[in-house]
Structures are given as C-alpha cells and as structure tokens.
Amino acid sequence: MLVTCFVGLSAWQVDRAQHKNDVAASSGVDELKDFNDVMDAQAPMPGILADQRVSLSGHWIPEAQIVIPGRIQNDESGYWVVTMFAPDGGHLGEGVEAANADEKTIAIPVVRGFTTDEDTAMTSEARDGQVELTARIGPIEGPVEGNDLPEGQVHTVSTSQIINMFPDLLTYSGFLIPEKATGAAASVGTDGLAQVPTTTTRDEGGFDLQSAVYALEWIIFAAMALYMWFQLLRDDYLRRRLGEDSQDSAKTVEYVVVKPAGDATIDPEVMSGLTGLPAHRHGGAKPGKKRSKTADTRNTDTSTTGGN
Numbered sequence: 001m002l003v004t005c006f007v008g009l010s011a012w013q014v015d016r017a018q019h020k021n022d023v024a025a026s027s028g029v030d031e032l033k034d035f036n037d038v039m040d041a042q043a044p045m046p047g048i049l050a051d052q053r054v055s056l057s058g059h060w061i062p063e064a065q066i067v068i069p070g071r072i073q074n075d076e077s078g079y080w081v082v083t084m085f086a087p088d089g090g091h092l093g094e095g096v097e098a099a100n101a102d103e104k105t106i107a108i109p110v111v112r113g114f115t116t117d118e119d120t121a122m123t124s125e126a127r128d129g130q131v132e133l134t135a136r137i138g139p140i141e142g143p144v145e146g147n148d149l150p151e152g153q154v155h156t157v158s159t160s161q162i163i164n165m166f167p168d169l170l171t172y173s174g175f176l177i178p179e180k181a182t183g184a185a186a187s188v189g190t191d192g193l194a195q196v197p198t199t200t201t202r203d204e205g206g207f208d209l210q211s212a213v214y215a216l217e218w219i220i221f222a223a224m225a226l227y228m229w230f231q232l233l234r235d236d237y238l239r240r241r242l243g244e245d246s247q248d249s250a251k252t253v254e255y256v257v258v259k260p261a262g263d264a265t266i267d268p269e270v271m272s273g274l275t276g277l278p279a280h281r282h283g284g285a286k287p288g289k290k291r292s293k294t295a296d297t298r299n300t301d302t303s304t305t306g307g308n
Contacts, residue, residue, distance in 0.1 A: 043093025113193025
C-alpha cells in the first residue's frame with residue numbers, strides 16, 4: 001500500500017510538471033484589471049497577483065530611478081532601468097498607517113527598459129507628463145547587499161532598498177513590466193532602451209524540472225520500500241527454515257543409557273565414555289590380557305589338588 005502511495009505521488013508530480021502553467025492560465029491573470037482595484041501600497045501582495053495584467057495612469061518620478069545590473073535579455077547581459085511611477089488614485093492598504101503619509105508620494109517601480117550599455121542606463125531619464133500604462137505585475141525581489149556597485153545601482157528590485165534610497169516615497173510589494181505605454185511621456189523602450197518582455201518573471205509552459213525531480217524522488221522512495229519489504233520477508237523465511245521463529249522453541253535433549261533396566265552393574269565401556277577413563281578402571285578387562293576358560297579351569301584344578 002505504501003509503494004502504491006509513493007507511485008501515485010510520483011505520477012501526480014509528473015502531471016504537475018507537464019501542466020504547471022495551466023493553473024496560472026486559468027486564474028484570470030490575462031484579464032485586464034484596474035491597478036487600484038488589486039494593489040494596495042504598503043501592504044503584502046497576494047501571490048495570485050503575480051503576472052496579473054493591469055491598467056493605470058500617472059506620471060514618472062524621474063529623480064527616483066535605479067539601475068539593476070546582471071539582467072539577461074536575448075542571451076545578452078545588461079541593465080534594467082527602473083523608475084518610480086506615481087499612479088493616479090494610489091492608496092494605502094486597509095488599516096495600514098505610515099508616518100507622515102500625507103507628505104509622501106505613493107509610487108511603484110516600473111521597468112522602463114533594458115540596455116547592454118552602462119552609460120546609457122545611468123543617463124536615461126523619464127519624461128515629465130501624463131502616462132497610461134498596460135503592464136504585468138512582478139513579485140518584488142529580495143534585497144541583496146550592493147556595496148560593490150556604483151551609486152544608483154542595486155542588485156534587485158527590492159522595496160526595502162527603494163524606501164531607503166527614496167525616503168519620501170511609499171511603495172508597493174511588487175513592480176510593473178509594461179506591455180504598452182502611451183502619452184507624451186511614455187518613456188518605455190525609448191532613448192536607447194529596449195522594452196523588457198512581460199514574460200520575464202513567469203514561465204511560458206513546458207516541462208517543470210523541479211516537479212520532475214520530485215517525481216523521481218517518490219520513485220526512489222517506492223524502491224526503498226520494496227527493498228525493505230523484501231528484506232523483512234527474506235529474514236522471516238530464514239527464521240522459519242532454521243526453526244528460530246520463536247524464542248521459546250523446544251531444544252533437543254540427548255539421553256545416555258548408562259545401564260539397561262534390570263542389570264545390576266554398569267557397562268564399563270559406557271562409564272569410560274562418560275568419565276574419559278579407561279574401561280578397565282571401571283571393572284573392564286585390560287587390553288591384551290583376556291583370560292580364557294581353559295586357564296580358569298587349570299587354576300581351579302591346581303587349587304583343588306593343592307588342597308588335598
């Protein structure tokens with residue numbers, strides 16, 4: 001039964017590996033939703049919002065910009081240019097309080113583009129003006145210490161790092177990768193920047209290697225269970241064959257007949273076997289000195305004659 005369970009779990013992981021993205025496709029992330037209906041500032045972002053398509057309008061905050069090295073696009077290593085964007089109607093999460101919130105601007109990081117040239121990344125600026133975006137939500141990344149980087153560069157799109165760099169902002173637990181930007185100040189994929197594909201932070205189908213590894217592990221567990229079962233069965237068989245299946249099994253008792261019933265004396269040969277002493281020590285004849293009946297008769301006659 002345990003083996004059957006393991007094999008079933010392995011089959012489930014294989015199915016998961018083949019259809020990992022079916023869940024995402026059916027969760028409605030491709031449906032365009034209003035940004036302010038799904039995102040709250042200074043609040044955790046539910047995992048189901050990853051890759052959600054949203055629409056919003058607002059304006060760039062050009063002075064609040066970071067550059068992230070080590071990004072790959074079209075098999076080339078380069079830089080992301082990420083600029084803070086203030087959405088119209090942005091609001092804090094329900095019950096969330098922030099110090100001096102009225103004096104701060106709510107903004108979200110937006111990936112404006114990619115370039116392989118560091119100077120282009122560092123000098124690129126967003127324009128002033130109204131912008132309308134259609135974008136996908138990417139989950140915020142964890143902070144990584146960047147003391148080895150030039151000023152203005154960080155390793156990840158991290159909320160905690162952004163807040164430290166721009167203390168006058170309140171932000172979100174996520175960032176945006178634009179599909180489309182319209183308006184006089186669009187500034188996405190312009191001025192030497194290439195637009196970043198919205199599929200960057202999500203899987204596009206295919207076989208999921210992690211689930212495949214889990215499936216293989218369950219098969220290994222099933223093989224181990226079969227091996228243990230075989231060993232137990234083998235040990236039990238050997239115990240039964242050797243008569244060791246019970247600690248209280250009867251032991252064979254050997255008896256030695258010292259003298260047959262009715263005899264008055266004990267056979268010297270038997271006593272010799274018990275004591276290890278020669279048989280003649282127990283009344284038996286000495287080797288090589290058998291007395292014949294003739295000798296006994298002569299002795300008797302001599303004794304009788306001498307008596308006369």
